[in-house]
Amino acid sequence: MNAVTPPSPYAFPARALQRWARENLTLTTRTDGGTEAIFRFEGSTCGNIAFQLLYQITLGPSTSEQCIESLRCTPAPHYEGHTRMCCWQENAAAVINTMNTEAPLLGQPLAAVLTWRPVKSPAGCLCAAPSRHHKWQAALETLHFALHPLSTSPL
Numbered sequence: 001m002n003a004v005t006p007p008s009p010y011a012f013p014a015r016a017l018q019r020w021a022r023e024n025l026t027l028t029t030r031t032d033g034g035t036e037a038i039f040r041f042e043g044s045t046c047g048n049i050a051f052q053l054l055y056q057i058t059l060g061p062s063t064s065e066q067c068i069e070s071l072r073c074t075p076a077p078h079y080e081g082h083t084r085m086c087c088w089q090e091n092a093a094a095v096i097n098t099m100n101t102e103a104p105l106l107g108q109p110l111a112a113v114l115t116w117r118p119v120k121s122p123a124g125c126l127c128a129a130p131s132r133h134h135k136w137q138a139a140l141e142t143l144h145f146a147l148h149p150l151s152t153s154p155l
Helices: 014-023 086-101 110-114 129-147
Strands: 025-029 035-044 050-059 068-075
Touching (some): 014 129, 035 129, 050 129, 068 129, 110 129
Antiparallel strands (some): 025 035, 035 050
């Protein structure tokens, strides 16, 4: 009799989340029990110029629901590839504003990422909302996976 594996609650494959949690996620526990997380996204522009972005996520103290207190995306220091994105070249100030203010699921429990299914695109740039949603979902799901590993997943 074969056991049926329940479907994953994640939009991304568990193997990808495991690798991203190991290689791209840094966690720091605050003295109040909250968590500071930095997810390093590595992408490329449509012109195949590499860049890195840092997705900074702050969770409130561990309770029954860890709420997302803050979200911020910034270019990684010492990398200039982001300046080659079409949107950056057209209006860098608008991109910076979007990076500083776009905060999906802010104020919600981290578990809300399990049901968040935005329109998304795997495009590397930040030029359109679907490509930004794709990156935020990767960052938030990786964080959730790291803090609440699937006990039934044979990785």
